Amino acid sequence: MNDSPGCPLIGxxxxxxxxLSETTSDPGLAAAVDQxxxxxxxxLVPAQRGRRNRSLRREELGDYVLGFTDWLAEARWTEPVGHDFATLRLTAVxxxxxxxxxxxx
Structure with a gap:
């Protein structure tokens, strides 16, 4: 999953x-992805006094994805047919x- 060069968000x-298209017909899935x-x-963007609406930055999310996918690789995770914590998290990304x-x- 991390073997593509450049921005990890692309992969x-x-x-x-x-x-994401699955969330339109499944309100429970939509809620889980939203959470x-x-x-x-x-x-990545903790509430800060006076800066509540600071936007998410590509680099921050990219770093998060690298750490998360490294953890998945170490755990030897394989994508299930349905939805587990990891697929929900990656769909949320x-x-x-x-x-x-x-x-x-």
Whole structure:
């Protein structure tokens, strides 16, 4: 998963962005992805006095993805057919990529 050169968000988006379409027909899945997105965002952009709306930066999310996917590789994780913590988290990363337009040139 980390073997593509350049920005790690590109590989994650290619692999998990299609899963976002599943959220339109499954409110429970949409809620789970939303919760994961909120957790990632809070980890990267903690609420700061007077800076609540600071936008998410591509580099910050890229670093997060590198750490998370390294952890998955160490754990020898394999993608399941359904949804587990890792697929929800990676799908949430894709939601953040899309919402913050982080792959724009």
């Amino acid at each position: 994650v988006a290619a692999a998990y962005m299609p899963r 994961h997105a909120a957790a990632v965002r809070e980890a 894709c939601w953040l990529i899309r919402e913050h337009d982080l792959l724009a040139a």
